[in-house]
Amino acid sequence: MVEHRADILVSCLHDRCPELIPAFEEELERRGLTGEVTVVEAGCRGLCAMGPVLLIEPDGLFYTHVDPADVPELVEETLIKGRVVERLTYKEPETHRSVCRYEDIPFYTKQQRIVLRHCGLIDPASIDEYIAVGGYQALGQALTSMTPEEVIEEVKASGLRGRGGAGFPTGRKWEAGRKARGEPKYVLVNGDEGDPNCFMDRALMEADPHSILEGMIIAAYAVGAHRGFIYIPYEHAGSVRSMKNALEQAREYGLVGEDILGSGFDFDAEIRLGAHSFVGGESTALMHAVEGHVSEPRPKHVHTTDSGVWDKPSCLNNVKTLSIVPEIITRGAGWFACIGTETSKGTQVFSLAGKINNVGLAEVPMGITVRELVYDVGGGIPKGREFKALQIGGPSGGFLPPSLLDMPMDYETLADAGSMMGTGGVVVLDDRTCVVDTARYFLDFLRDESCGKCTSCREGIRRMLEIMTRITKGQGQMADLEMLETLGQVVKKVSLCGLGKTAPNPVLSTLRYFRDEYVAHIEDKSCPAGTCKALIQYYILPEACTGCTLCLRKCPQNAISGAKKEVHVIDQTLCIKCGVCYDVCRFDAVAVR
């Protein structure tokens, strides 16, 4: 038998490319490399826009946009002959320089991966691989050589704050849970990721489920719970499958169950499925769902750590928070407290979306500046366009203007700037994105997701949305701006849960930093970004048009006429203002006004 020498770690399969793994296995068999080279289905590696990606170890070669048709070439060239397949390597967005090794790609070198430490590097379906990289050692250490109080002290000393969005100190939550009276106590895992542009919790559950489970058992030991629930929206089928499998394996190995690792501590967990909604991740709403009720929040005069699921003490933590815990136990609170800023320790996983080159997941130390996140980690803005704003914190996060590019981001600085850390969802806007329309878009999402319990949130958001829609259609008045501010303050102050309290953020922050754009929409009836359809017209500049017919051929409405090598004209009555002509023109001959 031939000894094993190399691994192909394949990421981002999902529905995108399930045939990639069988393609590799077939080709390896055909070339007589079975056993010598193995194919591993690994989790998310963060460069989502370039998937499927793969890493070939031990060489550390990284390939992007891999298609099953590339497989024979990859096996022949890289695995048999040891050569790099240049056309599939990562290319730097600005310079198009090819970078073949994983460890040299700027997107990764700028990161510090703690939560995502195993993502894409181990097989998430194998508890053996997790144990091989040191998994469950922290649990063993906590159970055998630390008291629950010592575990809590360690987590407190690390400065870890909840990664679900609110940033409440985890150690203090656990302490409250430990001191709470009432039996039984529960620990809960929050896997309800509701932000529309975020996928870090899903990626983590799919790529490293055991780290979450290990953190959960440590949390249970710390607060004195013997039972727990892992709450996941049923729509996130991959996460459900992955966590279920991890739980079964841990039970089989005795890492969940009675007398864990001979310590006398018993713990078992079950998975609870919910229906996906934005408000579903709110702690009290989630607990209602675990009980089998509709997920609506309740007032929190009494903390859930005292009275949560079935009115029993319940300690809820986000999946990312829990996955950090084993690292804090193993490497010490001091190590963790050295990373990040004064008030916000450790790292944050950002989900990068919008007008940014490296769309995907990146984990960086707290305190990174907006500029570093967008340009160094994110690889800048496509087509070299201008940075206009960064919207952070999910749909109810605020917008940061270019003047704040050098602001270090942590929980406090972001709140002061009218935004929030939230779960770390980031949307980058360039000069061709209208902030008014984007704020309106998020408001539309939040209106849909409001559970409707509080009048302020249910009606307030709706009225704000009406005004915003009016403005984007060129029917706004200057008095609308004051009304938006007043309504926004009311919704913020009067609503019960985090959804309502933060929903006006996109509008309020854009009013604060981009007021002139609102004024342009209202007074000049124009959209500076050139995207609000009611306010713009596309037209062709006769002096620049070469008559290449490209726009004519691409126009979905056949609204462009003109012969070859003659100036083209857009028929405004047919034009739907989709902007295709603007995007395809190679001579900058299409303009917006």
Added chain:
Amino acid sequence: MPKVKSLEELQKLRQQLQGDLRTRAEVSTTITIGMGTCGIAAGAREVMHAVLAELDARGIEAHVTTTGCIGMCSKEPLLDIQQGDEPRITYGNITPAKVPRLIEEHLVQGQVIEEWVVGRVAA
């Protein structure tokens, strides 16, 4: 799978399982075998299999990887050994029969077999 009953058992299990992830772990020794068409024709794949078998038999932690033709086709199969910050040593005309001595002297005893060396690159 019997249950893991103590931290010691877990640590023992970890040690057993670590070998399976050798290709993804940091190791100080890398053995690179020339796999250009010239190398393969001269028997480089057989050399590589002999290296893999020998490393496994002796329980030595090392990465085995391949590279393309470096131009010295007449001395194929070529085999490079890189250990930590030491210079990278290139051996020429390696056959499966020579592999056990190579592993024994270079990797175990730490002695370069000078008569087989065809090149040396500072780390």
